[in-house]
Amino acid sequence: MHDLVIKGGRVVDPASGTDAVLDIGIVGDSITAVGPDLDGARVVDARGRVVAPGFIDLHSHCEDIPGMRLQALDGVTTALELEVGRHPVAMAYERAARAGRPINYGFSASWGAARLQVVGGVKATGTMRDVHTAMTVPEWQREAAPALVDQVIALVEEDLAAGALGVGLPVGYAPRIAPAEYLAAAAAAARAGRPTYTHARELVEQDPATPIDGAEEIVRAAAETGAHMHYCHINSTSGWHLDRVHATVSRVRAAGSLVSTEAYPYGSGMTGIGAAFLAPELLDRRGLTPSSIQHLASGRRMADAEELRRMRAEHGGEWAFVHFLEESDPAASELRAKAMLFEDTAVASDAIEPLWRSTPRDPLAWPLPPDVVSHPRTAGTYGRTLRTVVRETGALSLMEAIRRCSLIPAEIAARGVPALTRKGRLQPGADADIVVFEPGTVADNATYTDTVRPTSGFDYVIVNGKPVVRDGTLDLAALPGRAVRA
Secondary structure, X not given: OEEEEEEEEEEEEOXXXXXXXXEEEEEOOEEEEEEOOOOEEEEEEOOXXXXXEOEEEOEEEOOXXXXXXXXXOOOEEEEEEEEEEEOOHHHHHHHHHHHOOOOEEEEEEEHHHXXXXXHOOOOOOOOOHHHHHHOOXXXXXXXXXXXXXHHHHHHHHHHHHOOOOOEEEXXXXXXXXOHHHHHHHXXXXXXXXXXXXXXXXXOOOOOOOOOOOHHHHHHHHHHHHOOOXXXXXXXXXXXHHHXXXXXXXXXXXXXXXXXXXXXXXXXXXXXXXXXXXXXXXXXXXXXXXXXXXXXXOOOOEOOOHHHHHHHXXXXXXXXXXXXXXXXXXHHHHHHHHHHHHOOOOEEOOOEEOOEEOOOXXXXXXXXXOOOEEOOHHHHHHHHHHHHHHHHHOOOOOHHHXXXXXXXHHHHHHOOOOHHHHHOOOOOOOOEOOEEEEOOOOOEOOOOOOOOOOOOEXXXXXXXXXXXXXXXXXXXXXXXXOOXXXX
């Protein structure tokens, strides 16, 4: 007798290749059986639904309950902050455990926050705002003396020893650091046997004066250090040069280096409006104009370079949309699809926690007040993936789309992290992180004007054996998320 049985659903498990109508038995927080005619103290009727491993987001900046609730309604059972990471990482884990989380969570070591502390003289807080602060510190964006670099790497290694899942390297925000510093951080990850997660610096096509081409830097580090180098949101940093970047990645993969990729199904990114690469005089390198930049809190697109300069000076750490591929442009849509379909690319959201514009912030409020905003990918990345690349275009089979949402990210992040070998699978002994959804209707609902409208179609989202979403509705008391730690 199982504690819970998910009964009669179409079980799709990319790890085993299973695609059949079966039951799944759960005892405690683990899957104990997959087969016909299982009995349970509680039963979820999954007839006519797909049952899949819970989705694993390698790139989520949601560090609060409201953001993670939006992700849970989008099928995410594990959200990891790996591109930026946290320093001190133990502080971030302790804060999350104290407050509770609806889904699983984990952090890389933050090279950027460690560098802010050493080079910028600003003590790190173990939160996302550290790297936003760093964007406004000129010393942080420039080359540092070797002795300071050694201190930064020492802090990164302390966080790896404390259980960080890898090393986060948002080098795109510090585009003038020495390539040797990047290699030193990659080497630290290689010694720990864990991946790096890079927001690439500019490509040579975007900035002929860059110290090193962003794509070549990543693949060179993989070859020279032996580290597993993960290329974050390859779509947004490559833009119209995506084919060349894909070719660069394919070249080193063929030579045996470990380089993985991720993408999201949107044509607009989001970052701090003070990011170095959004300076008005640099926008044309990425095919952008001031009107491509939209301040999130006000909703305003920048009218001209003068307004953008003023907003960067006065609100440099605040969020902005970056419309790098206009979604009404067929050529841009084709490029966006190409990023999603590249071999073994993980789906990752680059979600951000919701921004409370005027309503006093309440971390347990639900539904979210109407003035709360985010990027629509926070609420809709996985629903949009299933809607667009499976149901509407047939570009991927359902099995392959689920693999890119669950098993592939689990395998990327599992290097040096045994806990992740139990995720992304529907097999006895795996963690009971499971989604049940209607493939014919599951769809994203968030837009650039209604940014936090939840995805519909996920009937059940089960985290560590406990339903967070039940019959399509959040259980507001459910906070079963656990730390994922090396």
